[in-house]
Amino acid sequence: MTKKLLFVCLAAFMIFTVACSNNGNGGEAKPSNSTNDTNTAVNSETEKPVEKVTFTYFNGVAAAKDTNTNETKIGKLLEDQTGVNFKIEHLVGDLNTKIGTMIASNAYPDVMIPDAAIDKILDAGAFIALDELIEKYGPNIKRVYGPYFNQMKAADGKIYFLPFSNTVGEYIPDPNINQGAFWVQRRVLKEAGYPKITTLDAYVDLIKNFVEKHKDEELTGMVSLTHDWRFFATSNPPNHLAGYPNDGNVIVDMTTFDAKTYAADDNTKRWLSKLNELNAQGLFDKASFVDNFDQYLAKLTSHKVVGFFDYGWQFANAQNALKDAAKADPTQDDFVYFPLPVTFDGQKDQYLDPPGFVKNRGMGITVSAKDPVRIIQYLDNLLTDENQILQKWGIKGETYEVDDKGRMFRTAEQIAKIDEPFNESFGFKYYSWNWPLYGGGSSLPDGNSAAPGLQPEVFQMSLTDADKMILDKYGVKTYxxxxAAPDNRPWYPSWGIPKEQGSAQQIWETKKDEITKKYFPKLVLAKTADFDKVWAEYLEAFGKLDTAAYEKWTTDEVKKLIEASKQ
Incomplete structure (x- = not known):
């Protein structure tokens, strides 16, 4: 039965591909390096209809509506190819509680992205090994992930999940800011005459002055995200403010390549002291330490929050809502957030990620899966060039076009209609990430970007007049x-270095998180006169951790990756 289904799925995909070639590309097929066995695997069995099946999929990351993939246009086309639909459930509430319930009952969805709780899932033995499935049914998975297989293997030498950050083809940098930045409402910059803001003090003064001039609006100067595993949005800034990228718990010296933690160093003290100062002046939202993620996003869209630090991908739902409102009413552009490369003293920033491979997050098939073969076939089918175009670009003539030089682009009308409701119904919201894919910065064999947002033609067309105006004020054409351009870091990101379950490193990180989550609220909300006293208490608690051993382990792993990059 499995073999029959394989033939049927592959044949259905061939029919879809031919249709796309004739209908979507003007009769001329795109160059492809996708592996497709349908040319040699067609027989009378393929004339039978594909048996349809629905698998369950838990996503512990994205804030989106639960849905069936076949309720989206992309998902329906993929179901037509494979007969497979996924019922997607997104996290509501606490991630660890949700995962703990699954583990206790030993009942899991068919596939899942446990994100920060992936260690718990692996430790529970909830993911099946994928090696044999990939070997038998995953030619495209082998093509796309092959260069990373050694990094993807667990301690037992097996692969249990597929990450999303693999780069395919020539690397293309992102013109947008989907990583970290200090954000501020555009109206603040406009009122201040579009000043160049590069230091934390200048950023804070900008916010203070604006709030002071607009007392009648009851504005919030700054908020900070602390909910659950997203606490890093509050604990990471000292690292960035010191001029380093997001390497997790450490700063890696670019000369010695030694890894040093910063959670209890002067950089963190300086950052928390600044938040303490803002709180004392009534400019910091105290509820930051109790709000959940949805409440945080709601505040960002309320027009009341002047500034904050976060990663573009993390608050994208709020930013997209603000941009959609600005497209409908240009006066609303004042409330869209603008990214600033803020550091402590104006040193070179490193907010932009260098090319890297995050190997400790991804999608796995669980021990509860009804039909792992059918699932891996679906995931493999996603990784053809044609379906990567479908996932990210959509349908030619509807969501993108191709010029006479083979360059893919979007018209102004297409860009205008692709708002959040469209993203949901078409499926971009559900398929642009959180599946095996050509990761960020990837390109197609013909040189086009795998992601429309990274295609120069699309980025420029997507800019509104207000976007162009503010960029022009700063003398740039992209955000x-x-x-600053990212420095090369062969180990990047160090937070993606796998750690064995129950290892000293994992225990250190768990205890460190417990301590920071306990003391950071106390430090920010303390009376200014008591800050140093609370800081001393924090250092005493932090000092009980074996930080030296954690730093040595990380340094050793970083240097191994540097050596591996030279081979």
């Missing part, structure tokens, strides 16, 4: 030009 990323506001930031």
């Amino acid at each position: 990323s030009e506001m930031f």
Whole structure:
């Protein structure tokens, strides 16, 4: 039965591909390096209809509506190819509680992205090994992930999940800021005459002055995200403010390559002291330490929050809602957030990620899966060039076009209609990430970007008049030009270095998180006169951790990756 289904799925995909070639590309097929066995695997069995099946999929990351993939246009086309639909459930509440319930009952969805709780899932033995499935049914998975297989293997030498950050083809940098930045409402910059803001003090003064001039609006100067595993949005800034990228718990010296933690160093003290100062002046939202993620996003769209630090991908739902409102009413552009490369003293920033491979997050098939073969076939089918175009670009003539030089682009009308409701119904919201894919910065064999947002033609067309105006005020054509180019870091990101379950490193990170989550609220909300006293208490608690051993282990792993990159 499995073999029959394989033939049927592959044949259905061939029919879809031919249709796309004739109908979507003007009769001329795109060059492809996708592996497709349908040319040699067609027989009378393929004339039978594909048996349809629905698998369950838990996503512990994205804030989106639960849905069936076949209720989206992309998902329906993929179901037509494979007969497979996924019922997606997104996290509501606490991630660890949700995962703990699954583990206690030994009942899991068919596939899942446990994100920060992936260690618990692996430790529970909830993911099946994928090696044999990939070997038998995953030619495209082998093509796309092959260069990373050694990094993807667990301690037992097996692969249990597929990450999302693999780069395919020639690397293309992102013109947007989907990583970290200090954000501020555009109206603040406009009122201040579009000043160049590069230091934390200047950023804070900008916010103070604006709030002071607009007392009648009851504005919030700054908020900070602390909910659950997203606490890093509050604990990471000292690292960035010191001029380093998001390497997790450490700063890696670019000369010695030694890894040093910063959670209890002067950088963190300086950052928390600044938040303490803002709180004392009534400019910091105290509820930051109790709000959940949805409440945080709601505040960002309320027009009341002047500034904050976060990663572009993390608050994208709020930013997209603000941008959609600005498209409908240009006066609303004042409330869209603008990214600034803020550091402590104006040193070179490193907010932009260098090319890297995050190997400790991804999607796995669970021990509860009804039909792992059918699932791996679906995931493999996603990784053809044609379906990567479908996932990210959509359908030619509807969501993108191709010029006479083979360059893919979007018209102004297409860009205008692709708002959040469209993203949901078409499926971009559900398929642009959180599946095996050509990761960020990837390109197609013909040189086009795998992601429309990274295609120069699309980025420029997507800019509104207000976007162009503010970028012009800063003498740039893309948001990323506001930031320094990333330095090469072969180990990046160090937070993606796998750690064995129950290892000293994992225990250190768990205890460190417990301590920071306990003391950071106390430090920010303390009376200014008591800050140093609370800081001393924090250092005493932190000092009980074996930080030296954690730093040595990380340094050793970083240097191994540097050596591996030279081979």
